[in-house]
Amino acid sequence: MTTSDPVLEVEDLSVEFRTPKGVVRAVNEISYQVGTGETLAILGESGSGKSVSVQAVMGILDSPPGYVTGGRVLFEGRDLLTASAEEQRAVRGPGISMIFQDALSALNPVFTVGHQIAEMFRAHRGTSRKEAREAAIELLDRVHIPAARRRAGSFPHQFSGGMRQRVMIAMALALDPKVLIADEPTTALDVTVQAQIMELLQELQRDTGMGLLLITHDLGVVNEVADRVVVMYAGRVVETGTVDEVFTDPTHPYTEGLMASVPAVEAKGTRLRPIVGTPPDLARIPPGCAFHPRCPRRVLENAPPGKDCDDDVPLLLPVGAPGRASACHYREEVLHA
């Protein structure tokens, strides 16, 4: 774990979707940092705003209906949200790049994979057609695609799911980005292939020293590869800390619930304990703490002032070891429970 200077800092980022049915606040004042060589996982259920937040960071939010309503996205100290479109574009690729969940739909069906990778060099460095193609073949080789030279002329649909994701990774790494954002990179893959892809990402991270921002709902993946974790619920960060801390000693009831819902080897034969209820509709986020309707520890009656779970919105405040924080009124109690 190397927590050197953060390369990417997100501060109080808010995103809302303006739909005909009303405004949906998908991301609410979230903050996190990714350092060189560090892996930060953003953990959350679908609809928690984790993907939307990184789309805003990348500047590829579909707008309309999505709008960034506040905050800063600092890349190497520069705010991308106030940068010109041209400056933002120059960062995408060489600065920050991104891989997506479903590589089949994320790759263009009518161009060969070699062409799509080579395009990175041609667009950002003006490399000649021939050199760009050679560089693309090299990259395919680096992500361990067999017969890379021949495969560069194949189309996305001619690859298996795992190989396609490797192509996606090769494309994202073409210009040696400082930060790679991986949005559920293994969700669409078989379990065995998932492990291979995660290994590949770790191997490439060791080689290049890039920061990795991993969006996932897979606790196992987080546990294995991440240094620090940001847990999101209903568009807010509810807990953050190192993976060891958060996994062994959660400070938010939602994280607690997540941990309890994982089948553990030592708990074989006992029932799984899922979190009751469903995640809230972002257009109708419950008042107070968004998690309170599902929370086993909620305090609704005779709460201390400012700590009423269905009335007072809990702030993300430090708890336990330095660098840890939790957005629960009763974080100290949860930590020491």
Added chain:
Amino acid sequence: MGRYIARRLLLTIPVLIGASFLIFAMVYALPGDPIRALAGDRPLSEAVQAQLRAEYNLDDPLWLQYVKYVGGLLQGDFGTDFSGRAVLDTIEQRLPVTAKLAAVAVFFEAVIGLVAGILAGIRRGSFFDNLVLVTTTLIVSIPVFVLGFVAQYLFGLRFPIFPTSGINEGLYSYLLPGLVLASLSLAYVARLTRTSLAENLRQDYVRTARAKGLKPSVVVGKHTLRNSLIPVVTYIGADVGSLMAGAIVTETIFNIPGLGRAVYDSVLRQEGAVVVGIVTLFVFFYIFFNLVVDVLYALLDPRIRYD
């Protein structure tokens, strides 16, 4: 691919036989006597009439007439019209005229339709987009012959920019009829392009292209457009065949001596050989351009495989 094309070409034979027989039967079923109509006010003698009937096999039953006609075709004889002129001559003389008209129409269809569709698709909900939607709806709902007369009146008489009739001014005289002929397809192409572009702009690979830091012009002009144009190009290709056949109305309105006009005149005169010959040719063009489209489709979309 080669085997696929060969198989498709073989399949055109039964289609052509079936189509030509149907057309033949329809001409046969037309009310009235072609020989008497040919004579007009001054009745021909019974002997002459009988001789003409014998020459054109008009006394034979339908099936025998058809067999004799196909027998001629196989020897390269397309038959003759009532004035003794070989149908093949007529086709040779008129095909270039119709081809030129269809080419002008396809040009308008592709250029105007695509440009309007792309601009509308990129800026959906804009003034231009709404203008395209209203205009295309209007065009689609007006019959071609009305459009033809309106065009003749406006641009031929009121503001005499274009000739209203004939082909005496070369390519220039094809512009107005070409535009009228293209109008309906043009509207469809514009709408198809607009919808296809708008749909593709929502695809994941467009987001990837943006995440790659490509210029917006490349994201739309290369990645999105290349995918959006697949259905449009296939539509235009298939439409070439329809445009040649659809020229019957336009050629008649603008008095253009093409194949369509010839069919129209021959139907009036019940000249079976001419009608069947030309309409079967239309059918062949239609099938041929559909085959071209299928081949084109495989070239444009690498996911399509025929073997």
